[in-house]
Amino acid sequence: MTSDAASAHGASLAPLAGRAAPPRILDMPPGDLGFAWRALSADDLDALHALIAAIEDHDDPPYRTTRDEAAEMFVGDWKDPLNNTLGAFDDDGVLRAYGAVQVLPGDESTVRAFLEGGVRPGDRRRGVGTALLEWQVGRARQLLAASGKDLPARIAVFVDEGMDDTAAIVERARFAPRRWYTDMRRDLSRPVPEVRLDRPLVVAPWSEELDDQVRLAHNEAFADHWGSEPQTPETWADGRTCFAPQWSFLVLDKSTDRTQVAGYLLSGRYEQDWPSLGYSEGYTDILGVRRAWRGRRVATALLTAAMQAYAQDGMEYAALGVDTANPSGAFGLYGRLGYEPTRGSVMYSIEL
Structure with a gap:
């Protein structure tokens, strides 16, 4: 939905402060679960990382979270961990479950609240996850109501393929599956095609000097993608713990004195995932x-440049994630370049 369409849609909706139905007082999960509940802070980082590691070791997803990645929960004014996180601590002060809620500040078409969390395996199946999710949904409703944006709104949580217990909990909380995502990989032992762009388009390494232009190009390029919202400078910089600038590329248009970013590809180096992936x-x-440069093999040139960089550094595969209903036809592009599906996830949501 474009911003104009969203505004028109939003004009026909009741105020979000009412639609969100926020609880006036947000109660903590019940005491009979046996935990002390409080907000998390950066002082809890080691405990949080240990809990996430225990969850991932048990569930064995094809990724692992580093301590630096866990620390991202506490970076960014909009995250406000004092009010938007909750941890369950046992009598020995060990963190047994956690939940977090964030509403991104740049949303203009749909105001979104994202939930994340988890429960230590030994504490599951006794209502802890259900109680934590109830608190998260209540907090999300409060944040959406306080946003001051009378637009469509969404409370969303992502569930990895095969996590049936988590899916069941969110479905009982009236979340519905809304969008499907697929990870794909491409064997780099196979030859990487050479792609030549017509001048004045050139492939160039990512540079910090052009990064804000890349952000603006991203906002334009994804304006017609479902679920995408503008990135502010703060949200654009968020989550770059594993950013790999040496594997990131731009396509620049140098037809005028002012270089324009026509396309971009940003990569991550997630070494912590490789053992679980194999x-x-x-x-x-x-x-x-960007729309004006589509149909000129810009995406193909970026992907092949990245594949060559990955291969030169000894990587076995190139990988990426794709929205299976992406309107740009990206799923077909990746398939033509030799990418194959590996695993998936589902976005569940409550639409308001």
Whole structure:
């Protein structure tokens, strides 16, 4: 939905402060669960990382979270961990479950609240996850109501493929599956095609000097993608713990004195994931092409440049994630370049 369409839609909706139905007082989960509940802070980082590691070791997803990645929960004014996180501590002060809620500040078409959390395996199946999710949904409703944006709104949580217990909990909380995502990989032992762009388009390494232009290009390129909202400078910089600038590329248009970013590809190096995956990979986090430059092989040139960089550094695979209903036809592009599906996830949501 474009911003104009969203505004028109929003004009026909009741005020979000009412639609969100926020609880006036947000109660903590019940005491009979046996835990002390309080907000998390940066002082809890080691405990949080240990809990996430225990959850991932048990559930064995194809990724692992580093301590630096866990620390991202406490970075960014909009995250406000004092009010938007909750941890369950046992009598020995050990963190047994956690939940977090965030509403991104740049949303203009749909105001979104994202939930994340988890419960230590030994504490599952006794209502802890259900109680934590109830608190998260209540807090999300409060944040959406306080946003001051009378637009469509969404409370969303992502569930990895195969996590049936988590899916059941969110479905009981009236979340519905809304969007499906697929990770794909491409064997780098196969030859990487050479792609030549017509001048004045050139492939160039990512540079910090052009990064804000890349952000603006991303906002334009993804304006017609479902679920995408503008990135502010703060949210654009968020989550870059594993950013790999040496694997990131731009396509620049130098037809005028002012160089323009036509397309961009940003990569991550997630070494902590490789043991659980069973292979090494270069991961394409973000790929976009501005509308005026589509149909000129910009995305293909970026992908092949990244694949060559991954291969030169000894990676076995190139990998990326794709929205299976992406309107840009990206799923077909990746398939033509030799990417194959590996695993998936589902976004569950409550639409308001």
